Amino acid sequence: MEASPLPSFSRFTVRIRPLAVLSVAALSAVLLAGCASSGSGADPSPSAADVDLCGAVAAPGEASDAVTVDGDVGAPATVTFESPLDVTAIQSTVVTEGEGDPVVAGDLVSYALSAFNGDTGAELGSFGYADSPVLPQQISPESPLGQILGCATPGTRVVATFPATEGGTSEVYVVDLLRVVPNAAWGEPEEPVAGMPTVELADDGAPTVTLPDGDMPTEFSKATLKKGDGPVVAEGDGVLVQYHGVSWNSGEVFDESWGGQPFSFTAGSGVVQGFTDAVVGETVGSQVIAVLPPSVAYGEGDINDNDLTGQTLVFVIDILGVQAAAATQ
Incomplete structure (x- = not known):
């Protein structure tokens, strides 16, 4: 199907950054920019979706395992760790296992996130919870969400660590996979x-x-x-x-x-x-x-x-x- 030729419609790209206080280069800019979509491209086949998404998740490591997380899934988290945290690679450790069917590539998911400075432990902010929901995202093996959550089940909470970037410190994220959102109106x-x-x-x-x-x-x-x-x-x-x-x-x-x-x-x-x-x-x-x-x-x-x-x-x-x-x- 040929897309509308006008930039004022389907080629208009929206970059939504719900939490301006997050100074993170590692995740937030990439993750939140993922809310924009062009209405083009095909979903992966169901037979490949499970394997690809499960294999995309970052492995746990010393940094992500060293973070203790408090609070319930679906509410802002608090963390404790010995700072500065030595983060050499992206790592993802499951804190709470969810229930139900694992997500597959192409699913729309609702998520929430709390962010912390890896050098000081200071809270950078949070979004996606009941008082500040964000747009659902389509999860894929290539997306930051896919690399953090993989083929998790709804209700899963993970702690993810990201190494420092030029001009920025290492950072720690607590990410909650809240639910799978229908791909069509459900009213x-x-x-x-x-x-x-x-x-x-x-x-x-x-x-x-x-x-x-x-x-x-x-x-x-x-x-x-x-x-x-x-x-x-x-x-x-x-x-x-x-x-x-x-x-x-x-x-x-x-x-x-x-x-x-x-x-x-x-x-x-x-x-x-x-x-x-x-x-x-x-x-x-x-x-x-x-x-x-x-x-x-x-x-x-x-x-x-x-x-x-x-x-x-x-x-x-x-x-x-x-x-x-x-x-x-």
């Missing part, structure tokens, strides 16, 4: 709205849109197809979605995230206005359908298939996660 179905396009879902949740007969709409409209039970999306929040876009003019799909990675963006920045309007006020776990006239899409003018100028667009959007605006600074 309760709502009654269809008369006059709106209809949607059929494949087994994996991917939508197919059927446009109704009649005149093309000239005003923005949206309807909730599934009502989720998560937090409400507000302007400025970071949002993780699956989306499927259809041109009303041509009836063709012009862009979608299905078949690759979910798409993250900041509501109100870097996407067309109608895309933001579609998700603001909706809850995580919801699926919405929105009709965008040119005024809130790619602008009025002569119809142009290359940049979608003048076209009325239909988006089906599954809202998978939200990160409060205050945490994206």
